Amino acid sequence: MDTQDFSELNRHSATSFHEQKQLIKNLLAGRMVLCRHCGQQLQAQLPVAGENSVGYIRCTQGCTDIELEAAVPKR
Numbered sequence: 895m896d897t898q899d900f901s902e903l904n905r906h907s908a909t910s911f912h913e914q915k916q917l918i919k920n921l922l923a924g925r926m927v928l929c930r931h932c933g934q935q936l937q938a939q940l941p942v943a944g945e946n947s948v949g950y951i952r953c954t955q956g957c958t959d960i961e962l963e964a965a966v967p968k969r
């Protein structure tokens with residue numbers, strides 16, 4: 895039975911997904927968000943609706959580098 899391993903995995907990915915959502919939410923609200931690793935301000939490039947572009951959240955050092963391909967709901 896690997897149910898415990900599964901719940902560990904799910905909890906971990908849920909946490910990082912939640913963190914990403916929180917980051918995106920803050921950036922969209924115009925708040926300054928700092929990289930949790932280096933403390934530099936994060937830069938956000940949002941995907942453009944209808945175009946095949948990929949958005950990202952990055953810091954200048956590159957230790958935060960999140961792609962936003964499917965993270966932003968289409969509304």
Ligand SMILES: [Zn+2]
Binds near residue numbers: 933
């Ligand atoms: Zn950083």
